[in-house]
Amino acid sequence: KAKSLKKRVTSYTKLARQSNRMRRMIMETASMEFVTTHTEAEALLLEADFIKRYRPRYNILLRDDKSFPSILLTGDHAFPQVLKHRGAQTRKGDYFGPFASVWAVNETLATLQRAFLLRSCSDTVFAARTRPCLQHQIKRCSAPCVDRISETDYQASVADARAFLTGGSRKIQQQFADLMQEASDAEAFEQAAGYRDRIRALTRIQARHGINLQGIGEADVIAVHQAGGQTCVQVFFFRAGANYGNRAYFPSHSRDDDAEMVLDAFLGQFYSKALPPKTVMVSHSPPNRQLMGEALSVRAGRTVRLMRPQRGSKRNLVKHALANALDALGRRMAESASQRRLLEGLALALDLDGAPERIEVYDNSHVSGTKAVGAMIVAGPEGFIKKAYRK
Structure with missing residues (x-):
């Protein structure tokens, strides 16, 4: 997205100034298409929709896009x-x-x-x-x-x-x-x-x-923690002063994407499906914080306040979310290491060239030859891949 497409496209011709990820993307580009929008906020929302729909290789991707109950x-x-x-x-x-x-x-x-x-x-x-x-x-x-x-x-x-x-x-x-x-x-x-x-x-x-938390009406608290080239985004939901729980996300991204960039992409994709609350509190300031706030307001049909608290009870909530993000990422990295060792052991036992990247397990059942049902589950280096399950 850009106000001036000419400047944006021209910037891609200067490879020396680009990151490794951007250089790879430019070298693989075969053609370009352009969509004109009325406002920058509309362009930001459209970009998030396109990323979720087409899942481009070089963009930050939110892998868990389930709706919330x-x-x-x-x-x-x-x-x-x-x-x-x-x-x-x-x-x-x-x-x-x-x-x-x-x-x-x-x-x-x-x-x-x-x-x-x-x-x-x-x-x-x-x-x-x-x-x-x-x-x-x-x-x-x-x-x-x-x-x-x-x-x-x-x-x-x-x-x-x-x-x-x-x-x-x-x-x-x-x-x-x-x-x-x-x-x-x-x-x-x-x-x-x-x-x-x-x-x-x-x-x-x-x-x-934790019902009736003082000063917290309708808000989401979002914190980002990075380690070892991986990122955890922790989201806490507060509605009517009640803590409705939290969920951890692990977006797919390049190792050189910092926390601010990941948060910016996460907000656009996350709220393309979920309705933004009145207040969104974040641990880092996204590059286009004001524009993102406007886009969320357009999405909600009312004013949405995107803020990074610096002190007080709201800041404590963000710190709590950050601590949860740190713990969740630590557990995930430990589990990934354990999975990797298991797959390497499997490769050694079966004399494979390398650790398997994908394992499929099938099961078929029937009742005396009728009502047959088949199911497939899938696992990879990071554990079970539930979105790939089939029945």
Whole structure:
């Protein structure tokens, strides 16, 4: 991308000024195509899209491009359903996330069911029920399918769940505590015990996810650590003051790409699929920080603040993310070394010319000659390559 294509293309003719990676790329270039955009921010987003689509050899590549799971409170039914969601947000309702892992989503969903007794069944199952299901028996659903709760009371539970997911955890806990006391005073001890269990569920998830962190509303914290020619990008997700978990990424790049360059490429590719939060805090300043902020704002349809904190609690969050990036990269390098030794041992045992770069394992199953299924898993020098699995 460039304001002046003439200057950019001319710069590629001066090989002595280029890095080894750029020299190799220039020598292999056969033709060029140009796309004109209205703004620099649009060009930056388009570049990130092209990199993810075509995966060019000499660009920094984000290898893990899976979408993140979230929680959906549906809005197209009188008795809303709470469920795990991944992908485009096309169904009417309220979406909460992203969560860093499926485990974090499942844990939060279980808490929502224990605390607010919301249904998780599909609309089809809901319409077909004639008696309460197992979820009601284990006190994880209020059984609206068979009129065990009124629509008004169920909607009140939905409102409480929504408040909990948007940062109102303490208020909801106090509300349940008051109701528990009222039930106890009325000697409705079974009802009081139910509220006690719901408070415990909320307290457990609050302690686990650090809910109501002061000064942190909706933000991603992104830190970069490099060692041995490799890079780890650690991303922490904070929504409504809650820590929704973290995930480590290991982009593919040239050894001479510094942390700032890797971060710049990572931001463009990462947020081409994920919706940027209101604030993105980073450990390094990307080369085009202001332009990247504008591009993220265009992507989100609102202002996104891209910042590198220098002091205070926000800086401490970045330091914490950096420590996690350092640990994750150290583990990965140790695992890679172990994998390399195993592959070298395999090459020696099988008298191969060198360590195998790719190993495929196949398995076929059938039921008395019918319903045949075949599967392939793939491994390489860095472990299992799950995106190459086939069924």
